[in-house]
Amino acid sequence: xxxxxxxxxxxxxxxxxxxxxxxxxxxxxxxxxxxxxxxxxxxxxxxxxxxxxxxxxxxxxxxxxxxxxxxxxxxxxxxxxxxxxxxxxxxxxxxxxxxxxxxxxxxxxxxxxxxxxxxxxxxxxxxxxxxxxxxxxxxxxxxxxxxxxxxxxxxxxxxxxxxxxxxxxxxxxxxxxxxxxxxxxxxxxxxxxxxxxxxxxxxxxxxxxxxxxxxxxxxxxxxxxxxxxxxxxxxxxxxxxxxxxxxxxxxxxxxxxxxxxxxxxxxxxxxxxxx
Amino acid sequence: xxxxxxxxxxxxxxxxxxxxxxxxxxxxxxxxxxxxxxxxxxxxxxxxxxxxxxxxxxxxxxxxxxxxxxxxxxxxxxxxxxxxxxxxxxxxxxxxxxxxxxxxxxxxxxxxxxxxxxxxxxxxxxxxxxxxxxxxxxxxxxxxxxxxxxxxxxxxxxxxxxxxxxxxxxxxxxxxxxxxxxxxxxxxxxxxxxxxxxxxxxxxxxxxxxxxxxxxxxxxxxxxxxxxxxxxxxxxxxxxxxxxxxxxxxxxxxxxxxxxxxxxxxxxxxxxxxx
Numbered sequence: 001x002x003x004x005x006x007x008x009x010x011x012x013x014x015x016x017x018x019x020x021x022x023x024x025x026x027x028x029x030x031x032x033x034x035x036x037x038x039x040x041x042x043x044x045x046x047x048x049x050x051x052x053x054x055x056x057x058x059x060x061x062x063x064x065x066x067x068x069x070x071x072x073x074x075x076x077x078x079x080x081x082x083x084x085x086x087x088x089x090x091x092x093x094x095x096x097x098x099x100x101x102x103x104x105x106x107x108x109x110x111x112x113x114x115x116x117x118x119x120x121x122x123x124x125x126x127x128x129x130x131x132x133x134x135x136x137x138x139x140x141x142x143x144x145x146x147x148x149x150x151x152x153x154x155x156x157x158x159x160x161x162x163x164x165x166x167x168x169x170x171x172x173x174x175x176x177x178x179x180x181x182x183x184x185x186x187x188x189x190x191x192x193x194x195x196x197x198x199x200x201x202x203x204x205x206x207x208x209x210x211x212x213x214x215x216x217x218x219x220x221x222x223x224x225x226x227x228x229x230x231x232x233x234x235x236x237x238x239x240x241x242x243x244x245x246x247x248x249x250x251x252x253x254x255x256x257x258x259x260x261x262x263x264x265x266x267x268x269x270x271x272x273x274x275x
Numbered sequence: 276x277x278x279x280x281x282x283x284x285x286x287x288x289x290x291x292x293x294x295x296x297x298x299x300x301x302x303x304x305x306x307x308x309x310x311x312x313x314x315x316x317x318x319x320x321x322x323x324x325x326x327x328x329x330x331x332x333x334x335x336x337x338x339x340x341x342x343x344x345x346x347x348x349x350x351x352x353x354x355x356x357x358x359x360x361x362x363x364x365x366x367x368x369x370x371x372x373x374x375x376x377x378x379x380x381x382x383x384x385x386x387x388x389x390x391x392x393x394x395x396x397x398x399x400x401x402x403x404x405x406x407x408x409x410x411x412x413x414x415x416x417x418x419x420x421x422x423x424x425x426x427x428x429x430x431x432x433x434x435x436x437x438x439x440x441x442x443x444x445x446x447x448x449x450x451x452x453x454x455x456x457x458x459x460x461x462x463x464x465x466x467x468x469x470x471x472x473x474x475x476x477x478x479x480x481x482x483x484x485x486x487x488x489x490x491x492x493x494x495x496x497x498x499x500x501x502x503x504x505x506x507x508x509x510x511x512x513x514x515x516x517x518x519x520x521x522x523x524x525x526x527x528x529x530x531x532x533x534x535x536x537x538x539x540x541x542x543x544x545x546x547x548x549x550x
Contacts, residue, residue: 012290012291013288013289013291014288014290015289016279016281016287016288016289016359019421021289021293022415022417023416023420023421024416024417024418025421055418056425080367084296084297092355092357093424094417094420094424094449096421096425107291126408127407127408129406129407130404130405131402131404132402132404132440134404134418134419140296141299142297142300142369142416143298143300143409143415143416146298146362146370147408149368149369149370165405174368192440
């Protein structure tokens, strides 16, 4: 059963004048719950607080928020914790209030995660925007991802890949994308588009720790198709190897497998099933 | 006093799972009320319905909505009507529900509009994104405008102008921009960034009706500074001549004045004061 809190109080209603609704003026985090605890909670709170600084948005006191989220996850063996921070209500107009009263809301939902699965993906036609002012952040402005995800109903396709106007890959609608070229791991930059994912960060750290070179690069469709291995990452589903994109297919390769095993040791056992 | 309705019922609370809040998955309109009626209501509803088609979002029945908004404006001599349409609540994830129940909300607020004023403007440092999938629409994703508007507190500056990565002008934070070059009226395209404003549309129509050539063009900072006349347009404030931008100043010119007089005949008497 889903449960909801707003500013620490059980509840699910917010005021229509909240700037999160009015202008997308806020951030969110989607966090896996495992064995009664929010996974990588410190990394999620790091990102939330860094994003709040970039937006000039007062963040809730970290110790308090950490304790609240930990308490909310208690008793849930496997599930999802969603956390939203907005600039709260204020007078009409884009100008942020001088003294905002942010809204911080969270909810929990018990849900079984998918285990290690190879996935089929597609190209999306929706062009990913270039938004340097907010790129990398998980802001509430996600309409392009919605439009891209609305392009297919075929449930055998797990994810869609988006490109910008120049044909450069920005990521999946709800994931980051990695490719293996030679012995290097590559992923699109997130300085103009895309989100700096938590699982992306963990994957990059783990790869570097085991001596794999990692680079953030501009990446064309062709570069992706020519890669030896392709996988996507997401905080809820860990990493998932891409087995098919159009005419191209792949088998899970050694780099993907070894990263999945390292992640399993960090509690990301979605990846561990068939390694 | 502000009044609020949600789906036709007085109220101001929405569910935290509304996709308007979660993803900016919706549209809004800001409409001037004059003499108990929403001004240019048909144009606003045209834009809302065209935007809903682009987003694949079911729009409320137009006759019903028109009647509701007309009723909401009754008794308000001068004020603001804000209308919001979202894809409503749905399951977690970007994929739109197969059968969404949209949220349509509106509010009214009596407020005196500013009359014809020359304004000072500034350049914003926040880079306007390029988002071809949603450009032109007044979506709920307005975080860049918020960040741009947060750049200044000086109340003598009425508006900030935003440029994209290439240094092309996209508009004001909450207005469209027009310049007069020779005898032509020029305004930035809204195919990759910016909003297709209702007052912008009215100004373009009025200009064409009185024989002024109008073009939508890529526009650099320099082109704006070299223009003979510059003004901004907005549904609430009509048109306002720019008198100062940094070192450059202007006096209201003949094209701006003649457009203001034409708009006054359409009920946009904000413009008419000193023509």
